[in-house]
Amino acid sequence: MKIKSIWFHIGFWIVYTAIFTIVEASYKGKYTEALAFELMNMPMRLIIVYFNYFVLLPKLLLQGKTVKYFVYTILTLIISGFVQRIINYEVLSMLYPNMKDSGLWLPYKFLQASMIIASPLIFIIGISVIWKVAELQKRAKTLENEKLQSELKYLKSQINPHFLFNTLNNIYGLSLESSKKAPELILKLSDFLSFSLYESSQRFILLEKEISLLNDFIDLEKSRFEDRVDVQVSIPEHIDPISIPPLILVPFVENAFKHSLKNETKIAHIIVKLEVINNQLIYEVINSKPEATVEDSSLKGIGLQNIKKRLDILYNDRYQLDIKDEERVYTIVLKIMI
Known part of the structure; x- marks a missing residue:
């Protein structure tokens, strides 16, 4: 005693x-x-x-x-x-x-x-x-926190390989065509690897870093699909020093490219909007859907499923994820209380 x-x-x-x-x-x-x-x-x-x-x-x-x-x-x-x-x-x-x-x-x-x-x-x-x-x-409570941290690390480990897999596919396709864009894409891929090694291990990063990664990803996808996709990005030039979980924005855009261009022979349209209003981050991704949609484009991908789990762990009831699956348009709106 x-x-x-x-x-x-x-x-x-x-x-x-x-x-x-x-x-x-x-x-x-x-x-x-x-x-x-x-x-x-x-x-x-x-x-x-x-x-x-x-x-x-x-x-x-x-x-x-x-x-x-x-x-x-x-x-x-x-x-x-x-x-x-x-x-x-x-x-x-x-x-x-x-x-x-x-x-x-x-x-x-x-x-x-x-x-x-x-x-x-x-x-x-x-x-x-x-x-x-x-x-x-x-x-x-201590065990729960340790469990949550372990689960977050596990989810991140799934997100990074999934994302890199798609990026490598892009470079492979361009290399077969002997495209001059391949070196630029390899350089961008090195940035992704750097992000994966040093930034994604953190629980939160600055929003401007996540936006930079998002812009690089959009550039990669536009280089791959060229005239097959029209992307409109609306993001403020100046962002306050706000912190968010790493690799939280990219998977939504990745989902948009994947489903808007699958089996599509016409030009696909993607709109990406981000703004911060009254301590609330509002992120909206809209993509067109092919006329002959065979597969439901709901949150079934590995990346997007993990994003929702991470949001549940990190924000609990301080976030809102709305999904609208219409005949020709698919919309995801994410709202996070900062």
């Missing part, structure tokens, strides 16, 4: 004995006799309380064996009450004859002795249970 805990227990018994001595003496005004009575009950109280505290509480109650705990507690109180009743009767008869009462074997006298011993037990066990519950809640 730690030193602080020992002093706590000593202080408890001093205060407890003093209070009950005053209460007992208030009936007759005899403080010496009241103190003697409390001290006579002290040894049995200590035995019962600490047997319960060190044995029954950790081995039964805290292990979920509630019925057994109460059965053993009641049994120990009955036995201790029987013993204490005899001790009180004999000792008081010798030391304070005027305090001697009649009827040693009266049942209610034994019940009274048991309740006198049980009174400090109620306080000690109540405080102990509250203390243990507080510790368990603290431990549970």
Whole structure:
């Protein structure tokens, strides 16, 4: 038992004995006799309380064996009450004859002795249970935070390879055509790798860094598809130093390119809007849908599923994700309270 805990227990018994001595003496005004009575009950109280505290509480109650705990507690109180009743009767008869009462074997006298011993037990066990519950809640919160951090790392590890896979496909397609754009794309890919190694490991990054990554991604996709896609980007030139989770904006645009251009023979249209109004980031991505849409473009991709999980973990109820899947247009609107 730690030193602080020992002093706590000593202080408890001093205060407890003093209070009950005053209460007992208030009936007759005899403080010496009241103190003697409390001290006579002290040894049995200590035995019962600490047997319960060190044995029954950790081995039964805290292990979920509630019925057994109460059965053993009641049994120990009955036995201790029987013993204490005899001790009180004999000792008081010798030391304070005027305090001697009649009827040693009266049942209610034994019940009274048991309740006198049980009174400090109620306080000690109540405080102990509250203390243990507080510790368990603290431990549970710590484990939950560790679990959330592990899950975030896992989700990020899924996002990065998924994103790089698509980018490498873009470069591969251009290299087959011996395009002069390939070196530029390789340079941009190195930026993505740098971002993946140094920025995505952080829980939050500056919004302007995420926007820079977003613009690079759009340039990569436009280089790949050229005249097949029309992209309109509306992002303010000056952004306040706001922090958001890394790799949170790109997957929505990635989803837009994927589904607007799949099996599309006409020009696909993508609109990307971002603004910050009244401490709220509003991010909107709109893409056209091919006439013969075979696949539902809802949030089924690995990247977008992970984004939603990350938003749930990081923002809980401080974000809103609205998805509108119409016949020819697919819209995602993300709102985050900054």
